[in-house]
């Protein structure tokens with residue numbers, strides 16, 4: 268189980284249709300353990316921030332969720348089925364891999380035509396609108412787009428599939444602050460237009476704080492913390508240095524404690540993430 272799971276459920280019952288459910292999930296590459304004993308239950312209609320240090324297993328989890336790789340042990344279901352179970356299931360998931368891969372020799376318009384041919388639920392007006400909004404010239408070859416524009420194109424291709432789940436592996440990492448802002452706005456807009464869920468891995472805690480309402484902290488191949496952000500923030504406080512631990516509280520790291528009573532001060536999301544990463548690194 269995660270060190271702390273605040274995953275909320277309707278009326279206290281387990282969510283019947285989680286977007287992603289993992290049980291004792293493990294993945295190793297040879298002798299290297301990338302994920303171990305991962306249990307997750309991510310409710311639908313969330314924007315999930317997946318954070319953790321380099322090598323924590325974030326890309327591995329996302330690639331498992333897309334069916335690009337197979338688990339070594341345990342189970343994983345995405346939208347109620349095995350990842351990439353069949354063509355219909357593939358159409359329900361949009362994936363933007365690290366570095367927003369696109370075909371350099373093809374134009375923006377070629378990408379849209381290809382998307383339309385390959386995806387049964389392709390939303391041509393949505394694709395055209397997003398491309399126009401992002402200011403992507405239709406005749407420009409993708410290889411000549413800026414990093415930010417490439418990320419926008421990759422997000423457009425994923426969103427125009429009208430997926431129920433968008434999976435994005437550090438899509439905005441290389442972008443400058445303005446381009447990142449545009450990308451995140453585009454993401455929020457797409458998720459809201461589609462009524463979809465999204466899982467976004469990122470090292471940028473400010474981005475996660477801004478767009479995510481569900482958090483997964485991975486470190487050392489294990490889930491350290493998972494749950495809806497409001498629940499997690501409500502369950503943790505910062506106590507003054509030297510103050511005694513409140514009744515029933517557990518010290519996570521330094522001044523951050525998990526406590527059933529609202530002692531001390533509220534914590535911010537970045538502080539909470541750093542506390543769990545600090546504890547995992549001890």
Ligand SMILES: Nc1ncnc2c1ncn2[C@@H]1O[C@H](COP(=O)(O)OP(=O)(O)OP(=O)(O)O)[C@@H](O)[C@H]1O
Pocket residue numbers: 296299300301319320321322323324325326327328
């Ligand atoms: N194809 C592979 N072959 C061998 N080892 C791998 C492979 N892919 C990942 N690993 C290892 O698995 C572990 C988890 O890697 P992963 O890429 O999932 O981490 P990450 O959290 O996405 O890291 P980063 O933030 O640096 O992208 C690392 O130790 C990595 O070296």
